[in-house]
Amino acid sequence: MAFTEQQEALVKQSWEIMKLNIPELSLKFFSTILEIAPAAKGMFSFLKDSDQVPQNNPRLKAHAVKVFKMTCESAVQLREKGEVVVAENTLRNLGSVHLKKGVIDPHFGVVKEALLRTIKDAMGPQWSDEMGIAWGEAYDHLATAIKSEMKGEE
Numbered sequence: 338m339a340f341t342e343q344q345e346a347l348v349k350q351s352w353e354i355m356k357l358n359i360p361e362l363s364l365k366f367f368s369t370i371l372e373i374a375p376a377a378k379g380m381f382s383f384l385k386d387s388d389q390v391p392q393n394n395p396r397l398k399a400h401a402v403k404v405f406k407m408t409c410e411s412a413v414q415l416r417e418k419g420e421v422v423v424a425e426n427t428l429r430n431l432g433s434v435h436l437k438k439g440v441i442d443p444h445f446g447v448v449k450e451a452l453l454r455t456i457k458d459a460m461g462p463q464w465s466d467e468m469g470i471a472w473g474e475a476y477d478h479l480a481t482a483i484k485s486e487m488k489g490e491e
């Protein structure tokens with residue numbers, strides 16, 4: 338089914354609200370990933386010398402924000418062109434970083450679940466199932482692009 342203007346609006350509007358509280362959002366997103374997949378702890382450099390999720394790590398924040406932003410951009414592209422195209426150099430970098438860190442296909446489902454739970458939590462009463470579906474679709478297209486880059490299928 339085509340990605341609608343209404344779906345794009347749901348993603349963009351909720352991102353505008355969520356980005357007002359990046360410290361909490363990024364922490365919640367990252368903590369939820371580790372809650373669902375504790376084994377992923379070893380992959381992230383933010384946790385190198387501690388068991389605790391760092392409360393104010395600029396790199397953690399920047400990466401988490403990038404995931405949200407890229408997913409939001411994917412929603413715009415899906416509505417505009419019906420597909421997601423990531424700039425070639427960006428995609429190559431993301432492919433190689435994730436390969437090097439040992440990320441595998443099932444991890445993308447973990448990050449999706451964490452992303453959706455984080456949005457639901459952040460939006461509270463403004464959350465809707467339609468909002469979750471829109472973010473989920475945008476994420477799936479982006480994840481597909483990264484996964485195929487990781488497999489050398491570009």
Ligand code: HEM
Binds near residue numbers: 370404438440441480
């Ligand atoms: C790093 C985005 C999925 C684990 C990054 C970075 C970005 C990013 C922008 C920083 C890249 C850099 O340093 O140049 C995304 C997006 C994803 C995704 C958009 C899905 C659509 C995943 C998944 C995992 C994962 C499924 C596995 C749990 C990591 C790790 C790093 C990383 C371990 C390195 C962090 C560090 O510096 O220690 N990701 N990612 N990512 N990502 Fe992802």
Ligand code: ISQ
Binds near residue numbers: 366367370397
């Ligand atoms: C990197 N890749 C995917 C998800 C992330 C969440 C928080 C910080 C970094 C991330």
